[in-house]
Amino acid sequence: MKDWIKSGVPWIWMTAGAVALSVLAVVFVLWMTAARGLTHFWPKAVLETTFRDGAQTVRVIGELREREEVSLRRLQEAGFNIESNDPFVERVLIKLGNRDLTGQDFRWFPLPLLGTWQYPVDILTVERHEWGNFYGHLKAVKEGERVVAAGPQAWPELQARVQRAQRLFREIYRLEKDDIGDVNYRLEQLRLRERKATLQGKLDDALRAELQRQREALQAEFDQLQQRLQTLRQDIARDTLVAEVADGSLVEVSLAKVADVYQPNAMGTLDKLLHYARKFWEFLTDDPREANTEGGIFPAIFGTVTMVLVMSVIVTPFGIMAAVYMREYAKQGPLIRIIRISVNNLAGVPSIVYGVFGLGFFVYVLGGNIDRLFYPEALPAPTFGTPGLLWASLTLAILTLPVVIVATEEGLARVPRSVREGSLALGATKAETLIRTVLPMASPAMMTGLILAVARAAGEVAPLMLVGVVKLAPSLPIDGYAPFVHLERKFMHLGFHIYDVGFQSPNVEAARPLVYATALLLVILIMVLNLAAIKLRNHLREKYRGLEGV
Template sequence: MKDWIKTGSPWIWMTAGAVALSVLAVLFVLWMTAARGLTHFWPKAVAETTFLEGDQRVRVIGEVRDREEVAVRRLQEAGFKIESSEAFVERVLIKMGNRDVTGQDFRWYPVPLLGELTYPADLLTVERHEWGNFYGHLKAVKEGDRVVAEGPQAWPELQARVQRAQALFRTILRIEKDDIGKVNYRIEQLRLRERRAQLKGELDDALKADLQRQREALDAQFAQLQEKLQALRTDIARDSLIAEVADGQSVEVPLAKVADVYQANAMSTGQKIGHYLRKFWEFLTDDPREANTEGGIFPAIFGTVTMVLVMSVIVTPFGIMAAVYMREYAKQGPLIRIIRISVNNLAGVPSIVYGVFGLGFFVYLLGGNIDRLFYPEALPAPTFGTPGLLWASLTLAILTLPVVIVATEEGLARVPRSVREGSLALGATKAETLIRTVLPMASPAMMTGLILAVARAAGEVAPLMLVGVVKLAPSLPIDMNAPFVHLDRKFMHLGFHIYDVGFQSPNVEAARPLVYATALLLVILIMVLNLAAIKLRNHLREKYRGLESV
């Protein structure tokens, strides 16, 4: 045994076992996140049953979302009349929807007080832009005050009219966000231009007349768009559906408020797969709604990727220049050793400290002075003196700078001294040797630093809450309005979206599946960014492999 221990084999097996356990733990986390998140988009069967409430039975309609065992005594203390010889009974969580009718979205029901669960094919699931899901038996479809279909003919008629309403809704949304947004942006630019000329004393009658002509043209364009919007809103409000809810009353739902409608109980497997893929695509490409608990997360994806790219553009050159100076030019001594120790210590500083620094230095000090010097016409409304994409990217660049510096220094240290001496012997200057020989050979290490920086920056939340991220951003940081890239705008981020939906949501049960789905998407996004950087690093490593053996 002693001889076996001396060979080092136990430590090898221990290391291999630790790596295997780590891989299994990561795979388990990914599997759990995927299992809880990706199933959210599958069409859920809608059950109908009865519940013994007091001395009478009431009808219940909804989706069975969860099951658990609970103590009978606890239920009895809550007022349920349960007689059971067992200490524990099962209860189910039913998503009843119809929040505007019943006042609650989810409710736990003890199984002994429930009747038999049935799944009628005509039960309707209506996803609304507001108030969440609606469940009921479809009775009729109306056009204005006239019933156009009822009974078996109501469902195909409803599908056609919902498609029409969805097309009108997308048109209205495009006009509101793009067309009217562009007009409002140009009107605001005219106001700032007038204010700027006034501050400089250049606002003469000719400029006033020119600005007035442009403003009148924009006002006329705005009025035309508003007239078009009003016509579309009147058109989309034409149709509605009538459904019978659990308490027996008939409720009318305007199709203008309907995001989607389907009969999950009557779907075939192929239809469910098609529905699943469509809903997942909507999750990736649509804007959020209902306090981020429904809809898509495209602005959060866009904001995360944009911030990471801007941060990478900032941190990479500064990190490389700092590492090159300390390794290639600075005289090695106590001062450089202190700087290296400081850089290593910065890597362990809590991220919220960087957020406080970014808020105080970048936003208030630097941004405030930029506003006073370059954007006085916008004051007192801040332009750069408020949290935004630029300050968030700079804050995370400082946060990840130590990682890039250390990785680049390690790469420069691995370049053989003979390569430098050979280049200098052939007549190259020190700068030419560095740029054409040393840096290309150290580029895989630089990419390693960038990979680590991207992985950390994409998952940070605490500093972003102070320097730019918001719950809901009305505009993307990149659009078709000049100058096209708006670094002063606030943005959405996947990490903050997870925090907001999971802990600040008014409807926690409805938001829980989206937390897992968004978390899985964030992990996938980080993996994609890292794989792209790893591929580039491997390409550079193969390209300069021959030089390393010189």
């Protein structure tokens, strides 16, 4: 036994076991996240049953979400009259929807008090822009006060009119965001131009008249767009659907509020697959709605990728230059050792501390001075003196800088001394040796540092809450207005989106599947960024492999 232990075989097996457990833990987390997140887009059947609520029996319509066992005594203390010899009773969580009518979206029901479950094919699932889902039996479709279809003909007519309403909604959205937003942007630019000329003492009568002429033309264009918008709003509000809800009453739902409508109990497998693909695509490409608990997350994806790319552009050259100076040029002594210790310690500083530093230095000091020097016409409204994409990227660049420095130094240390001496012996200067020989050979290590930096930066949330990320950004940081990349703007981030939906949502139960879906997407995004960097690192490693033995 002693010889076996001394041979080191147990430690090999322990290491292999630890690696296997780590891999299994990662696979389990990914599987659980995918299982809970990807099922969010599948059309769920809507059940109809009865519930014995004391002396009365009420009808229940909704989606089955969860099952669990609870103690019979707990249910009896809650007022449920249940008789059973089993100390534990199963209860189910049903999404009732119709939150604007009942005031609750989810409710737990003891299973013994529920009647027979049925799945009528005429039940509608209506996804609304506000108030969440609506469930009910379709009865009729109305145009104004006139019933245009009822009974079996109501569903085909409803589909056609929902498509029309969705087309009008997209046109209204484009009109509000693009056309009217463009006019407002140009009006604001005229105001800033006039304010700047006033501060510089260059606002003469000719310039004032020209600005007024442009302002009147824009105002006329704005009035025309407003009239068009009003016409579209009246047009989209023309149609309504009539449905019977759980309490037997008839409710009218304006198609202007409908994002989507379908009959899940009547859908076949192919219809469900097409519905799933469409909903997943909407999740990737649409803007969020209903306090971020519904709709898509495209602004968060775009903001995360943009921030990571800007951070990488900032941190890579500074980290490499710092490492090159400390390894190649600085005299090795107590001062450099202290700097290295400080760099290593900075890697362990909590991220929220970097956020506080970024808010105090970048936003208030640098941003405030930039506004006073270059954007006085916009004051007191800040331009760079407020949290934004640039300050968030700089904050995360400082946070990840120690990782890049340490990795680059390790790469430089692995370059053989003979390579440097051979280059110098051939007449190259120290700078040429560094640029043409040493740095290319150390580039895989630099990419390793960048990979670690990207992985950490993409998942950080705490510092971003102070220096730029918001719940809902009105516009993307990249658009068609010069200078096209607006680093001063606030942005959305997948990590903060998960925090906001999971912990700040007014409807946590409804938002829970979206949290898993967003978390899975964030993991996939980090993996894609890392795989791209790893592929580049492997290419560089193969390219300079022949020089390692020189």
